[in-house]
Amino acid sequence: MSSSQPAFQRYPALTIAPDEFARRRRQLMKMAGQDAVVLIAAAPERMRNADAAWPYRQDSDFHYLSGFPEPEAMLALLPGRQHGEAVLFCRERDPEHERWHGESIGTERAVADHGMDDAFPIDDIDDILPGMIEGRGRVYCHFGREPQFDAQLLGWMRRLRQLRGGGVVPKEFVALGHLLHDLRLYKSRAELKLMRSSAAIAAEAHLAAMSLARAGRLEYEVEAELLRVMRSRGAVAAFPPIVAGGVNACTMHYQANRAPLKSGDLLLIDAGAEWECYASDISRSFPVNGRFSREQRALYEVVLTAQLAAIDEVQPGRSYSAAHDVAVHVITEGLCALGLLKGEPAEVLAQGAYKRFFPAKTSHWLGLDVHDVGDYRVDGEPRMLEPGMVLTVEPGIYIATDDTSVPEAWRGIGIRIEDDVAVTRDGNEVLTAGVPKDPQILESLLAQR
Numbered sequence: 001m002s003s004s005q006p007a008f009q010r011y012p013a014l015t016i017a018p019d020e021f022a023r024r025r026r027q028l029m030k031m032a033g034q035d036a037v038v039l040i041a042a043a044p045e046r047m048r049n050a051d052a053a054w055p056y057r058q059d060s061d062f063h064y065l066s067g068f069p070e071p072e073a074m075l076a077l078l079p080g081r082q083h084g085e086a087v088l089f090c091r092e093r094d095p096e097h098e099r100w101h102g103e104s105i106g107t108e109r110a111v112a113d114h115g116m117d118d119a120f121p122i123d124d125i126d127d128i129l130p131g132m133i134e135g136r137g138r139v140y141c142h143f144g145r146e147p148q149f150d151a152q153l154l155g156w157m158r159r160l161r162q163l164r165g166g167g168v169v170p171k172e173f174v175a176l177g178h179l180l181h182d183l184r185l186y187k188s189r190a191e192l193k194l195m196r197s198s199a200a201i202a203a204e205a206h207l208a209a210m211s212l213a214r215a216g217r218l219e220y221e222v223e224a225e226l227l228r229v230m231r232s233r234g235a236v237a238a239f240p241p242i243v244a245g246g247v248n249a250c251t252m253h254y255q256a257n258r259a260p261l262k263s264g265d266l267l268l269i270d271a272g273a274e275w276e277c278y279a280s281d282i283s284r285s286f287p288v289n290g291r292f293s294r295e296q297r298a299l300y301e302v303v304l305t306a307q308l309a310a311i312d313e314v315q316p317g318r319s320y321s322a323a324h325d326v327a328v329h330v331i332t333e334g335l336c337a338l339g340l341l342k343g344e345p346a347e348v349l350a351q352g353a354y355k356r357f358f359p360a361k362t363s364h365w366l367g368l369d370v371h372d373v374g375d376y377r378v379d380g381e382p383r384m385l386e387p388g389m390v391l392t393v394e395p396g397i398y399i400a401t402d403d404t405s406v407p408e409a410w411r412g413i414g415i416r417i418e419d420d421v422a423v424t425r426d427g428n429e430v431l432t433a434g435v436p437k438d439p440q441i442l443e444s445l446l447a448q449r
Contacts, residue, residue, distance in 0.1 A: 015197075015276060016190045018115035021067050024183065025086050028065065029079040031179045035137035038077035038176065041149045045071045055236070060368035061142070061180055063277050068114055070105060072122050078132055084117025087132070089125045130156040135168045140176045177373065184367060185374035186388035191278065191367070192422060195390060196431055198235065198275040199420055202282050203434030205229035206269060209243075211449055215263035215288050219243040222269065223257045230273045238279035238370050241271035245288065249414025250398045252360060263289040266296055268414055272370060279370045281392050282432045283418030290446035292439060295409050299397050300439055302334030306395040307417045307437075310362055314385060314393065314421045314428040321382035324362035327395040331358050335397070340406050357399060363391045366420055385423045390431070394418030 032038055043059035058069055066075050066088065073090040081087075091097070093106040107119035120128055133139065133156060143150055153173075160169045187195065205226045212225045222243045230237055244254040246265035261267060265288050272281035285300065287293075292300060309330050310323035332354045335341040340357065341348050348354060365372035367390060376383055385391075396416035403411055420431040436442055 015194055016067060016188075018067070018113070020188060020190055021065060022086070022115050025065055025077055027183060028180060029077050029085060032077070032079065032138070032140050034079045036079060036140055036174075037133050037136045037138070037170070038075075038140045039153070040065065040075050040141065040176065041146060042068070042071050042073035042075075044146065044148065058277065060277065060373075061176070061184075064180070064184055064368060066114060066116075068105070068110065074122065074125060074129070076129060076132060078136075081117075081132070086115075086117045088114070088116040088119045089122045089129070090119060092121045092123070126152075126155070126159075130159045133170060134160055134163075136170050138172050138174050139170045140174045140179065142176055143173045181373035182375070184372065185365065186386070187367060187390055187422070188388070192388075192390075194276050194278040195280065195367070195420070195422070198238075198273050198278050198280040199282075199431040200434060201230055201233045201235045201275055202238075202271065202273040202280040203432060204233070205271060205273065206282055206284055206435045209269055209271075210284070210286060210446065213261060213267050213269075213286075213288060214449065215261055217261045219245055219248075219257040219259050219261065222261075222267070223271075226269070226271045233273075233275075235273040235275045238272035238274040238281065242269065242283075243271075244268045244414065247401050247412035247414070249285065249416070250400055250412065251414075252398070261288045264293065266292075266413065266415065268416055270416065270418065277368055279366060279368070279372075280420055280432060281366060281370050281394075281418060282420070282435055283394055283396075283416040284435055284437060285415040285417065286442050286446060290449070291443060293409075296413060296415075297439060298338055299399075299410070299413055300415055302331055302338070303395055303397055303415045303417050304437060304439070305334065306330035307393055307419070310393045310395060311419065311421055311428065311430065314391065314423060316385055316387055316423055316425065316427075318385050319382040320363070320376055320385055320391070323391075323393055327362045327393075328354060328358065331395060331397060340399070340410060356403075357397050358395065359398070360394075360396065362395050363393055366390045366392055387423050387425045389423045391421060391423075392418055393421050 040062050042062050046054045048054050076087045078085050088110045090110055091104050093104055110116045110119035208229045209222045209225045213222050223241050226241050242254050243257045245261045245267045248254045249268035266285050267288050268285045270283040272279055306327040310327040313322040313326050332349050333345045336345045365374045398414045399410050401412040417437055422429045
């Protein structure tokens with residue numbers, strides 16, 4: 001990534017235009033129906049301790065519909081409302097608050113800059129919103145996710161029932177995810193542009209980490225290099241990086257990142273960047289000393305062959321499960337050929353014996369969340385892939401240190417290779433191709449450290 005990457009701003013200019021957020025809102029309201037109301041709250045601030053808050057991250061659904069970056073906000077979508085269907089409740093401009101916390105957007109800019117039809121102070125929501133809800137048949141919301149929102153919503157329902165003559169109260173609460181998360185599954189051109197940027201930043205971070213990772217370094221030093229590159233490009237980590245040397249790579253979600261790197265071990269790095277709320281997710285495994293051992297190379301080539309075969313299955317019209325099925329088949333055949341699994345591959349597959357070494361699924365959706373929303377099955381069958389979907393492809397082999405069923409030389413090896421793949425009209429696009437994975441190229445790259 002070049003030095004022309006935009007510098008970090010508190011609220012960087014959105015690549016997604018207000019018109020696209022408006023189209024999303026209109027599409028959701030059309031799906032919800034004229035007698036519905038959609039309510040979605042901004043993510044609350046989370047306190048780390050005393051008066052120190054965790055870094056703020058907007059709720060993904062709220063961001064998808066508004067692009068509004070602040071807490072203490074509520075979006076109400078009211079199909080057919082004469083004075084505007086998209087209404088935002090947010091903080092007013094307050095010089096005293098801004099003296100401590102920085103400039104707020106305020107109600108006027110919520111309309112002018114963020115494309116809302118109307119905006120009101122969040123402090124007035126209890127007086128205004130119940131009247132907007134009255135007469136609607138259904139409320140689409142995330143009931144049960146945040147206690148504060150649940151209490152507010154029930155309070156508004158009570159207020160409506162207590163109106164003189166009794167207000168017309170919505171008859172049902174409906175899970176918003178059933179509608180909204182299917183929309184989020186299909187990425188627009190603007191979203192894919194952001195995801196390419198996120199992938200490019202993560203790729204640069206991985207390459208920098210490879211350059212730093214040598215015997216005697218500590219895992220957290222490599223983690224620090226990943227984070228340094230991401231922050232220097234205006235991104236943040238999409239999730240806490242996994243930096244797992246040697247046997248630590250056999251722990252799927254290893255988090256400690258404190259062990260020393262040892263010559264002769266592999267290092268597994270699983271890390272992604274988040275750029276304007278969109279995530280990337282890359283895993284690479286490579287030898288700390290720059291050269292694969294015979295056993296490491298053999299297992300690595302099985303995983304790489306499985307991953308390449310699985311990526312070939314990411315095509316429009318193919319089943320979501322096809323990539324996993326192919327990866328399982330290739331890994332099972334490879335482990336049988338190496339003598340680590342006993343018997344014929346077809347028999348081993350039928351018995352599920354491969355799960356001892358490959359217990360995970362091969363893919364997950366990717367987008368605003370690292371494990372993004374969207375159903376994997378429709379009517380009980382694996383979903384068919386369509387253009388605009390983005391998923392990871394990440395087969396792996398993990399051999400525990402205490403697995404006495406295999407010779408000692410194979411034990412304690414963990415390998416995962418992961419890329420982010422977008423489904424296109426005529427095939428796929430590997431968004432994370434900027435990080436090499438061919439073993440010869442990897443060894444050549446590591447030799448240049």
